[in-house]
Amino acid sequence: MPLGISRGYEPGRTLLQLPITYIGAAHRARRGDEGSAQLASACEDMASNRPDLAQEKASDARAIFQKRGDLQSISDATRVLMVALADYESRAEALDIGEAHLAELRKTGQRAEEALVLQSLAEVAAFRCRGERRMQAVAWAEEAIGIQKELEDKVFEGYAHLALASALIQKGVKAHQRKHYQKAVKALKAALALFGAVPVPQEDEDTTSFVLARSGEARALHGLASACGRLEDFRTSVNRAREAAAIWQELGFRLEEALELEFLARLQLQLGQFKEGRKSGEEALKIFIGLKISIWQGVTLRTLVKALLRGKKIKEARKLVTRRQALFEEAKDVVGKAAALDATAEVLMAEGQAIEAANLLKEAMKLAKNTQMKDRQLKKYEATMTAEQANFYLQGQKYEEALQTAKSAFHLFEKLQCQVEMATTLSTMVMAHLCLEHPDKALEDTKKAINIYESLNDKKGEGLAWINHCSGLTKMGDFDEAMKVANKARDIFASQKLLIGEGQSLDHLSSLHMTRGDFAKSATCAKRARQIFNEAACFRQEAFMAWAEAEALFGLAQTQAEDFKPDEELPEVCRKAAEAAEEALRLAKEADDELLTMHAMQVVAKTRIMCFRHWEAGPFVEESLEIAQKNNQRMEEASLWLLKAQICICDGEDDKAKENAIKSRDMFEEMGNEQGMEQAREIIDGDYLRQQREQEEMGITAATPMPMMPSESQMYGAGGIGGRTGGPGPGPSPMAPPPAAASAPAAPVAPPKGGPTLQQIEETVQDIAMSLIGSDELQLDSALMDAGLDSLASVEFQNTLTKEFRGVAMPSTLMFDFPTAKEIAQHIKDNFRG
Known part of the structure; x- marks a missing residue:
């Protein structure tokens, strides 16, 4: 066996x-x-x-x-x-x-x-x-x-x-x-x-x-x-695995071909190629079934199930695991049965049954004891499956169970002296602590993980542990220290050229800047993270950061253009916010992520309202509301009812606005969200309308309460895409000016002539430099190298400028020819061609 x-x-x-x-x-x-x-x-x-x-x-x-x-x-x-x-x-x-x-x-x-x-x-x-x-x-x-x-x-x-x-x-x-x-x-x-x-042998040669x-x-x-x-470099990785599989097929080496196809399937899932991953997994499984190798049938079954689930084929995944389980039962194949239980647990998680999924892993562990696994193998398997149970509990929001199970897994790995696994299990414990509002304990565990990774000289693990530490500090409200830690993590990842980790660090920095109300820096960090994730072929994360950038630009527009009127030219900052929102929605749809699409449509709706086109916002709000209700996203549903109320106010339908605001208030109250309740009450009590009339009499365009930023933890479970838990949180959200009458759309604005102004270029260059240096302040005439822009960061700085200002030649001696942000901005202005 x-x-x-x-x-x-x-x-x-x-x-x-x-x-x-x-x-x-x-x-x-x-x-x-x-x-x-x-x-x-x-x-x-x-x-x-x-x-x-x-x-x-x-x-x-x-x-x-x-x-x-x-x-x-x-x-x-x-x-x-x-x-x-x-x-x-x-x-x-x-x-x-x-x-x-x-x-x-x-x-x-x-x-x-x-x-x-x-x-x-x-x-x-x-x-x-x-x-x-x-x-x-x-x-x-x-x-x-x-x-x-x-x-x-x-x-x-x-x-x-x-x-x-x-x-x-x-x-x-x-x-x-x-x-x-x-x-x-x-x-x-x-x-x-x-x-x-x-050389290729002749016919009669060996x-x-x-x-x-x-x-x-x-x-x-x-x-x-x-x-x-x-x-x-996942694109190259997929191409090389595909070439290898073709050679194995040519040689008739069926086992090796199947192994390569299973490996290829996992790489394709990493790239978001779910259909291709499914095809590769199906071919591999067919070969392993023919070879009657249970262990690899089980491995491939799990990979194939992941491909089906990510392609939203839950029923097909359920049918597949049920069929394979029955065949393993019939053959009295213990190894196959255990593997099928493991794959079935993945399906249960997709169906929202975390407890049931964890129980199946317990059954798989019992079956493992009836195989010929050696003692250490069995103990390692038990520890690994226990850690997986903890992750299932975490995803199912059973935080106390997740914490206790992760502690059990940690002790099992500790007995086996599996240090890397100990550190990764600490990460699960950290997330459980954060969800249970125990940030101090989370920080204790991140320090343990950091010590383990430092002893192993594991830079990637250390960087990820620092990101978790950043989450704990953010949860405690220590934003200054969290900013330092996020920059430290970014430096570690940049030194190893680990794009995904660097993108995750920038995600945290963007969130922290947003929390502080520094929307420009938040947008700069989000934009850079988006570029990095695109380079790494992580398209879902790219779409997420596009949404984060759009929200930051929306906040910036709120603060910089709050007094403009519908008959005036639309400010540049509002146009940028609107364009970013449209781009975020495009990328979310390409990533085929329903919840991310919902959030992107929200920011599109908000920018449409801000740009005096509220009648265009309605369909986006309605579609987002359907997704929120279908996925039981209560916080987002409450925010969307508030957006609907705002649109009704713009249409002069005050009664409908109050009805929607009441729904919003009740949901916020149920979740204990004071800020949302207050925004809803302003509409219900008529405070907003009275304020609006008073301001209109004085010739001022009033500000409309806008729903809060969506919660990343609602979107992606605890930790978000890179462990992002800080986020903008429940703090005050920016206010948007209301549209004018529905019949008066804003007049089209001619594109600007001559490119961006020198001041705009200086601000952009300054923001990019500060994000790389990790500083909140930078004088335009300060020498960048003296301010902390090292040789490694200067290469990235130049590459980012090249992408930002396409058509402008950036000499390899840029940092020596133009040592300050002011001089670089002047060089770009002098050579800008659009």
């Missing part, structure tokens, strides 16, 4: 290793040789995911070869035995056997076999071994490369490069440092070149080397897909 369930699987390990199939084929050809028969059978067991049987047979074969002193066969058996032991979580034993055999080979001078055993040692040590062993894995792989180069064996030299890349990628996984992935990419490209140099080379090419492409994904 296969030993795995569906967690902790390592497709990278399988696809980056030197395959042992050629060993099996060579020994199968030796008819009548008992040792070879055993070894060939062991290779078949490994191909069928039976490492327990494989290790017994490889060990027996090795004993037979040792009796007759067949060194090459001993090496073959040793390598197969090492692979089987490593697959069965007996890595220490595998390394001991390999090192002992290496010592023997060094005495006999068997250089070719020495290189292959070195490579096997590197492959075993790269995965799930601690720091010293991972360092040793790199050394072993580099030594193997040197020997193969000396022997002029391009194929095996290429595989030695794969072993090196594998070790480097694993170092990167443990420490999240960009340099390891970059070195891995270099090794993988070297491997590709070596495999590509192997094809073994060529098949190994083509297989190596596919493995190198898989490695590049993995490394590029870690470097957040």
